[in-house]
Amino acid sequence: MSQTTTRNSRFKDVEWWIVPKRLIYTLITLLILGILAGGFAVYAWINGNPFKNVGADAPIVNGARFDSFEGDVRVVRAHTRETITARRDTQLLPGDIVQTQEDGRARISLADGSTLIVKPNSVITIAENTSDESSGRTNVRVAVDSGQAVVRTENQPAGTSNIVKTRLTESRVAAETNASFGVREDNTEDIRVSSGAIETSTRGGEKTTVTGGSYVAINPSGSIAKQEHLLDIPAPATPRNLEKIPVRAGGSASVNLRWQRPATGAPAHYRVEVATSPFFVVAGKVIERDQLDLTQFDVHDLRPGNYFWRVRAVAASGQTSEWSDPQKFIITNVTKGGGDPLTISNVSFEYVAGSIYIVRGRTQPGNTIRIAGRDTLAALDGSFKLQITSPGDAREMTVEAEDPQGHRTSFRFPFNAK
Numbered sequence: 001m002s003q004t005t006t007r008n009s010r011f012k013d014v015e016w017w018i019v020p021k022r023l024i025y026t027l028i029t030l031l032i033l034g035i036l037a038g039g040f041a042v043y044a045w046i047n048g049n050p051f052k053n054v055g056a057d058a059p060i061v062n063g064a065r066f067d068s069f070e071g072d073v074r075v076v077r078a079h080t081r082e083t084i085t086a087r088r089d090t091q092l093l094p095g096d097i098v099q100t101q102e103d104g105r106a107r108i109s110l111a112d113g114s115t116l117i118v119k120p121n122s123v124i125t126i127a128e129n130t131s132d133e134s135s136g137r138t139n140v141r142v143a144v145d146s147g148q149a150v151v152r153t154e155n156q157p158a159g160t161s162n163i164v165k166t167r168l169t170e171s172r173v174a175a176e177t178n179a180s181f182g183v184r185e186d187n188t189e190d191i192r193v194s195s196g197a198i199e200t201s202t203r204g205g206e207k208t209t210v211t212g213g214s215y216v217a218i219n220p221s222g223s224i225a226k227q228e229h230l231l232d233i234p235a236p237a238t239p240r241n242l243e244k245i246p247v248r249a250g251g252s253a254s255v256n257l258r259w260q261r262p263a264t265g266a267p268a269h270y271r272v273e274v275a276t277s278p279f280f281v282v283a284g285k286v287i288e289r290d291q292l293d294l295t296q297f298d299v300h301d302l303r304p305g306n307y308f309w310r311v312r313a314v315a316a317s318g319q320t321s322e323w324s325d326p327q328k329f330i331i332t333n334v335t336k337g338g339g340d341p342l343t344i345s346n347v348s349f350e351y352v353a354g355s356i357y358i359v360r361g362r363t364q365p366g367n368t369i370r371i372a373g374r375d376t377l378a379a380l381d382g383s384f385k386l387q388i389t390s391p392g393d394a395r396e397m398t399v400e401a402e403d404p405q406g407h408r409t410s411f412r413f414p415f416n417a418k
Contacts, residue, residue: 097145101120102281178195191218194212
């Protein structure tokens with residue numbers, strides 16, 4: 001007979017559990033995190049919170065904002081390269097590009113309280129726009145890629161920096177300064193300082209301080225071509241802004257444009273433009289005349305409608321002044337008798353962007369329509385169209401009509417602001 005031997009295991013009374021690996025890893029991770037948290041708590045207790053001052057001295061990036069704009073103004077976002085139409089509530093962050101078309105211009109407020117005016121057909125970049133609340137210092141940097149921009153600064157704390165960069169120059173703008181920077185298609189540039197001062201460094205290595213009443217021309221190589229006294233803007237005299245010039249029905253008018261010589265500088269001749277658009281776009285120009293020696297010019301055969309004119313001076317050196325502000329005059333038909341009562345009808349408000357609206361309607365031909373501080377002349381079929389800025393949360397809008405004889409009437413129309 002065989003003898004069976006039985007071995008008793010010492011672990012026979014132990015119950016075995018199967019533990020998943022994931023649970024083991026989780027427990028180890030929690031243990032490590034607990035050790036790290038405990039170590040940080042001990043460090044913070046001994047040395048204080050190491051993160052309490054992080055970001056306290058970091059400058060705050062402020063969004064530049066549009067104070068106003070007219071015409072076609074676009075913004076190219078720095079991060080997405082998306083092109084959007086400008087609105088009153090559009091914030092401009094560092095790297096954003098502002099583009100104005102031939103009928104566009106914009107006024108922008110920057111972090112240091114300065115104002116940036118972007119002229120038509122211009123491209124500028126908001127390169128930097130930061131402020132430090134603890135010290136009151138700000139850093140503003142704008143790049144003018146093409147066209148023209150005007151910078152106007154106010155009082156600035158010590159250490160505040162306002163820089164304007166072009167292809168050929170880099171300029172530090174002092175407090176209480178009014179200066180413009182032009183970048184032309186022929187790769188030349190100019191700087192005009194009406195008041196205050198700027199410190200300019202050119203790509204050619206020249207450094208100079210340009211003070212109020214000075215003009216600097218930069219050649220394509222990045223050197224100063226000339227620096228001379230600034231030629232001031234001629235002052236328009238007649239016709240006065242918004243002046244009405246009557247003409248019989250079916251007729252045309254001759255208008256004598258007059259202006260005053262610039263207050264400073266020696267002009268060699270003048271250039272005058274007349275257009276149906278305040279932006280003087282090519283399609284709207286009626287006449288342009290250069291090399292005018294006298295301070296007057298006659299424009300003939302103007303039919304009823306709205307017209308704008310401007311003038312600039314040119315020095316013997318080739319320096320040109322800025323254009324004068326556009327002056328508007330109105331050629332109106334004169335009719336015999338009292339005529340029909342003034343009417344305004346079919347008024348509609350078309351939302352554009354921000355607080356900008358297009359108003360359309362109908363009245364008698366030749367009437368002047370005024371809405372929200374702006375005016376236009378009704379067409380020969382009595383229709384009118386006017387771009388306005390809405391006055392806040394208005395629920396009604398007043399539309400006023402005035403005929404060529406000076407009779408006026410006004411109506412209120414429902415208006416829902418966006």
